[in-house]
Amino acid sequence: MRLLDTLHTNLQALDALHLRRHRRTTESPCTPHVRVDGRDMLAFCSNDYLGLATHPAIIAALAEGAVRYGAGSGASHLISGHGHAHMQLEERLAAMMAGHIEMPRALYFSTGYMANMAVLGALADKDAELYSDALNHASLIDGARLSRARVHIYPHNDIDALASLLAASRASTRLIVTDGVFSMDGDIARLRQLLQLAEHHHAWLVIDDAHGFGVLGEHGRGVVEHADLRSPHLIVVGTLGKAAGVSGAFVAAHGTVIDWLVNRARPYIFSTAAAPALAHALLTSIDLIEGAEGRQRRAHLRALTQRLQSGLQLHRWQYHPMPTAIQPIVLGENSQALHATAELERLALWVPAIRPPTVPPGTARLRVTLSAAHTDADVDRLTAALNHLDSEASHAP
Numbered sequence: 001m002r003l004l005d006t007l008h009t010n011l012q013a014l015d016a017l018h019l020r021r022h023r024r025t026t027e028s029p030c031t032p033h034v035r036v037d038g039r040d041m042l043a044f045c046s047n048d049y050l051g052l053a054t055h056p057a058i059i060a061a062l063a064e065g066a067v068r069y070g071a072g073s074g075a076s077h078l079i080s081g082h083g084h085a086h087m088q089l090e091e092r093l094a095a096m097m098a099g100h101i102e103m104p105r106a107l108y109f110s111t112g113y114m115a116n117m118a119v120l121g122a123l124a125d126k127d128a129e130l131y132s133d134a135l136n137h138a139s140l141i142d143g144a145r146l147s148r149a150r151v152h153i154y155p156h157n158d159i160d161a162l163a164s165l166l167a168a169s170r171a172s173t174r175l176i177v178t179d180g181v182f183s184m185d186g187d188i189a190r191l192r193q194l195l196q197l198a199e200h201h202h203a204w205l206v207i208d209d210a211h212g213f214g215v216l217g218e219h220g221r222g223v224v225e226h227a228d229l230r231s232p233h234l235i236v237v238g239t240l241g242k243a244a245g246v247s248g249a250f251v252a253a254h255g256t257v258i259d260w261l262v263n264r265a266r267p268y269i270f271s272t273a274a275a276p277a278l279a280h281a282l283l284t285s286i287d288l289i290e291g292a293e294g295r296q297r298r299a300h301l302r303a304l305t306q307r308l309q310s311g312l313q314l315h316r317w318q319y320h321p322m323p324t325a326i327q328p329i330v331l332g333e334n335s336q337a338l339h340a341t342a343e344l345e346r347l348a349l350w351v352p353a354i355r356p357p358t359v360p361p362g363t364a365r366l367r368v369t370l371s372a373a374h375t376d377a378d379v380d381r382l383t384a385a386l387n388h389l390d391s392e393a394s395h396a397p
């Protein structure tokens with residue numbers, strides 16, 4: 001039993017540091033008004049930024065896809081699991097990115113985590129150099145490790161630091177890797193400058209747009225549309241379980257890059273293809289994102305964000321207004337963030353406390369995410385609660 005004792009001791013150590021994690025169990029679909037562990041809560045934590053997870057047309061398409069293609073794909077893409085729905089989705093996504101990537105093709109993955117592992121693992125080998133923003137998502141960090149490339153971590157959004165690192169590089173393969181929208185801060189990478197550097201140094205620019213896809217750009221194409229990027233150096237990863245409301249991810253790049261991934265990306269090759277019904281449902285989701293309804297939902301989301309920004313009057317906690325759906329409020333210590341989450345929960349508000357290692361030590365925070373499914377009244381309820389708790393915190397000894 002020594003092995004279990006070790007784990008038990010380690011779990012207790014997490015408790016002592018307020019770092020132990022627990023899951024909540026929801027009993028309703030992903031909507032702002034959610035039933036969780038038997039209680040009705042108003043949630044500000046999902047990444048369903050456009051409210052598409054419960055869109056009737058997508059639900060109908062998922063059901064239709066299941067009837068048409070069955071429940072599972074049965075094999076990996078290179079054996080027999082690659083179906084018509086996957087192909088259609090990939091063509092649809094490639095067309096969506098055509099303004100930003102030359103000769104674009106897209107590759108559909110079961111998850112964004114896998115897509116990032118695949119891109120970095122397949123494009124960078126041990127002789128490559130990889131340049132990674134200090135606040136990049138864990139899946140990019142793990143992909144960098146998988147690649148065995150030499151990894152340089154540059155300070156968050158620090159273009160000058162990155163430029164000096166690149167100038168000193170001798171490697172023939174270089175990848176600059178960044179979140180498009182940083183997942184725990186909600187800020188946008190300095191993409192135009194990053195792309196200039198990539199072009200100047202013959203490097204790839206890999207953008208993980210998990211939180212920009214669907215949300216940013218007039219047609220919801222994400223940070224590439226928002227920053228008006230176009231280059232043969234671009235490789236874009238978009239996830240499809242957040243704003244797109246379903247699940248999975250895609251890589252969009254020049255067709256030759258995609259061919260290479262199909263041949264070399266281990267997370268792609270050695271994993272069963274996602275259910276074709278998911279790809280079928282995503283065709284509807286992409287239509288909604290690009291079309292008039294997506295535009296309306298993005299406009300509503302922006303209006304809600306502005307409403308929160310003008311309503312919040314925080315004195316002690318640090319609120320950083322962001323041009324995305326992610327609005328972080330930094331409290332500092334883990335215990336403070338957990339206490340705030342517990343106080344909000346008493347008011348039936350569900351806002352997660354984000355602690356290290358997800359964020360740097362000393363920057364524990366409330367990560368408020370807004371969705372087009374929220375109403376003005378929902379946002380007002382949260383605003384009032386946060387203003388009240390912050391003022392109480394200011395008077396605490």
Ligand SMILES: *Cc1c(COP(=O)(O)O)cnc(C)c1O
Pocket residue numbers: 110111112113114116137139179183208210211239240241248249
């Ligand atoms: C969520 C997320 C991922 C992983 O995507 P999944 O489809 O959830 O596996 C990758 N990168 C970032 C920045 C994310 O926020």
